[in-house]
Amino acid sequence: MSFSPLIRQLIDSLRILPGVGQKTAQRMALQMLERDRGGALRLAQALTRAMEGVGHCKQCRSLSEDEVCQLCLDPRRDDSLLCVVEGPMDVYAVEQTGFRGRYFVLKGHLSPLDGLGPEAIGIPDLLARIEAGNFSEVILATNPTVEGEATAHYIAQLLANKGLIASRIAHGMPLGGELELVDGGTLAHSIAGRRPIQL
């Protein structure tokens, strides 16, 4: 027996959610149909509004529905510290450690084999952001993977040429891990233990 077309399409569509396989998608679809159609319709509306309304902050490139995000506009934050991360999800992870400086969000990491060079991941925009600001230190919080390390090293070299201090978050987190998956305590430790990059 197969599910009817509308139910099957719903199950297939649910599988785009991270960590949701066929069986979980079936449970989700049938449970919504049986127990919470109102909630499911509200979810549909929230999805549409968010996908159509949320863009990227023109200053930090994080997810934002305003041209410049609340975090960039907040006057109480430390304008001397800039934290560079690989993606918007990392901003929320670093925020939970208590960091209260500014951010810049790259579009991932350098990946020459995939044709992703400095331009593609937004490094020229990062340099423009740094020129426009008044930072005393740039914390490179790319992931502690081979690609993340290479990206941090590349940026550190550019900044050294400009006489700026670049620091790297300490390896308190497992090698090969991803920032957004690590617990807040480990990441806080890692930020507290950051060191200048030796070139």
Next chain:
Amino acid sequence: MSFSPLIRQLIDSLRILPGVGQKTAQRMALQMLERDRGGALRLAQALTRAMEGVGHCKQCRSLSEDEVCQLCLDPRRDDSLLCVVEGPMDVYAVEQTGFRGRYFVLKGHLSPLDGLGPEAIGIPDLLARIEAGNFSEVILATNPTVEGEATAHYIAQLLANKGLIASRIAHGMPLGGELELVDGGTLAHSIAGRRPIQL
């Protein structure tokens, strides 16, 4: 730092999904925004279409977008066997055991404390379905919980008064468990070992 309103609404809405807590909802929302907006918009559309288009089959009361579902219309199924379950999700679970008779889907189980009596869970409709059909056996596949057992016993007594054989799925599954959560093999065993109900 808090998420912007549209992102926060999306995260809240995702929490209606079974098994999705705050942290998982955040990951889902940010990942869709970053990596798969097209998929998220298709999900929104599938949700709306399913919630608005899927109703209940007027014969078996299972989920269906047609007035009478494909399963009820299928001429190759065994018209002498009727399997009674507590909800539409259980139909899919029983199908996977190889059962190829007909179904009737109750609206849950008897629950006097919640004011759910025979009328509320659709027992009059079940009796009408049995009268209209030509069943030699009615398999009571309500959940093996206290309420499911009581519901099965109540129906068995009604059927005995009409001279019909009611059987109960065997306790191959854990007591207190739910049909939709059990693996197919256990449930198949349980159906194969069904016994007449002793009143």
